[in-house]
Amino acid sequence: MRHETRATAGVLYLVATPIGNLGDLVFRAVEVLKAVDVIACEDTRHSRPLLDHYGIGKPLLALHEHNEDAISSRLVDRLLSGETVALISDAGTPLINDPGFPLVRRAREAGIRVSPIPGPCALIAALCASGMPGHRFAYEGFPPRKSQARKALFESLKDEPRTLIFYESSHRVEETLRDAAEIFPHTRRVVIARELTKRYETLVETQIGEAALILAADPEMRLGEFVLLIEGAGDRSTADELTHEQVRVLKLLLTENSLKTAVRLTVDISGARRELAYQAALRLSKEEADQSSV
Numbered sequence: 001m002r003h004e005t006r007a008t009a010g011v012l013y014l015v016a017t018p019i020g021n022l023g024d025l026v027f028r029a030v031e032v033l034k035a036v037d038v039i040a041c042e043d044t045r046h047s048r049p050l051l052d053h054y055g056i057g058k059p060l061l062a063l064h065e066h067n068e069d070a071i072s073s074r075l076v077d078r079l080l081s082g083e084t085v086a087l088i089s090d091a092g093t094p095l096i097n098d099p100g101f102p103l104v105r106r107a108r109e110a111g112i113r114v115s116p117i118p119g120p121c122a123l124i125a126a127l128c129a130s131g132m133p134g135h136r137f138a139y140e141g142f143p144p145r146k147s148q149a150r151k152a153l154f155e156s157l158k159d160e161p162r163t164l165i166f167y168e169s170s171h172r173v174e175e176t177l178r179d180a181a182e183i184f185p186h187t188r189r190v191v192i193a194r195e196l197t198k199r200y201e202t203l204v205e206t207q208i209g210e211a212a213l214i215l216a217a218d219p220e221m222r223l224g225e226f227v228l229l230i231e232g233a234g235d236r237s238t239a240d241e242l243t244h245e246q247v248r249v250l251k252l253l254l255t256e257n258s259l260k261t262a263v264r265l266t267v268d269i270s271g272a273r274r275e276l277a278y279q280a281a282l283r284l285s286k287e288e289a290d291q292s293s294v
Contacts, residue, residue: 010084016093016119020198037083072103093121126193126227137163154183161245164230177212189231195224246270
């Protein structure tokens with residue numbers, strides 16, 4: 001049972017931190033981190049240099065995958081007593097492939113206010129700069145470590161129409177791209193984003209069949225932290241026909257809207273080319289009329 005927010009309880013702030021460039025910590029985040037009673041972080045040794053850079057001397061408490069159940073209970077007790085707590089991860093937005101879910105869940109169940117302080121997020125930064133469709137995407141986190149499990153995951157996503165986004169480490173990125181090339185069509189577009197916001201920031205667009213070869217040919221490309229973006233199945237917003245997903249959206253909209261409105265909404269929702277959506281709408285409307293006259 002979820003309780004109403006308690007007026008006497010403290011606030012749990014989820015504070016996004018830089019993914020590379022220290023200058024990306026937002027003003028509000030600095031203010032919050034200076035004001036809270038305690039900061040929970042993955043690794044105190046990693047977070048302290050960032051906090052020192054901004055003159056933030058608050059106590060740190062380690063919260064990571066091995067202790068988060070116990071530490072979450074302690075922090076909820078402190079929050080209920082009126083203290084304020086900030087949760088940060090080593091880099092980026094808390095809970096995105098980082099610890100913190102049990103703490104947020106327990107805080108909300110206890111009626112404690114949870115307040116997000118938005119900021120850097122590697123998957124969003126990569127998506128925005130990739131040139132891939134961003135109106136619908138599927139974030140899959142880190143692929144499995146073992147090749148067989150990776151291939152099974154890719155097989156399950158092969159027909160996914162949305163842009164696929166993965167994180168990957170430098171130790172496995174080349175192998176992961178080789179496995180992807182065995183499952184996805186070789187001409188499927190992929191963007192390799194590495195070291196975002198850092199000195200050697202790189203975004204390379206290529207085809208799945210060529211991606212691993214690019215890394216193999218350049219040792220520098222195998223260094224750093226990676227975001228991999230794979231084009232969705234049948235994503236043909238610039239081709240000569242609508243995708244199955246775009247046609248499905250158009251059909252649904254035509255049942256409740258005029259042709260003109262259905263076309264406009266299909267373009268807005270799916271990114272379809274307007275002239276293709278219009279022609280498809282005319283064809284679908286004619287087919288419906290022909291069936292009705294039979």
